[in-house]
Amino acid sequence: MRDPNNPCLFCNINSKDLIFDNEFAFASFDSYPVSKYHSLIVPKRHILDYFELTNDELLACNDLIKKIKKKFKKKIKQLTVLILVQTQV
Ligand SMILES: [Zn+2]
Numbered sequence: 001m002r003d004p005n006n007p008c009l010f011c012n013i014n015s016k017d018l019i020f021d022n023e024f025a026f027a028s029f030d031s032y033p034v035s036k037y038h039s040l041i042v043p044k045r046h047i048l049d050y051f052e053l054t055n056d057e058l059l060a061c062n063d064l065i066k067k068i069k070k071k072f073k074k075k076i077k078q079l080t081v082l083i084l085v086q087t088q089v
Contacts, residue, residue, distance in 0.1 A: 010042045020067050024060035027068055037072045041065060049087040 019027040019039060030038040041061045043053060053061070065083060073079050 008046065013042075019071070020064050022060050022063060024057045025064055027064040037068075037076075039068055041068075049089055050085050051087065051089060 013026070013028050014031075017028040017031070019029065021027065021044075024045070025041055025043045027039055027041050030040050041064050043057050043061065045057065047053065065081075069079070069081055
């Protein structure tokens with residue numbers, strides 16, 4: 001049986017789920033969404049947690065958040081954006 005974490009599940013993201021990407025990160029739709037535009041921002045570099053992100057990677061992730069907000073704001077008049085960082089330290 002294939003191990004979904006080896007390579008990690010984000011290395012084989014389905015291209016139809018990809019929303020945006022840049023040098024350090026990409027944005028994709030979640031495979032198990034809890035809301036209509038549930039999206040993930042994923043750094044391209046494999047790191048243990050959020051706190052290992054470099055400042056350049058943080059800016060790249062933030063750029064994707066802003067792009068997603070702009071894209072979905074065109075589709076929903078009253079868009080609520082929840083930004084959640086999931087990490088273990
Ligand atoms: Zn990976």
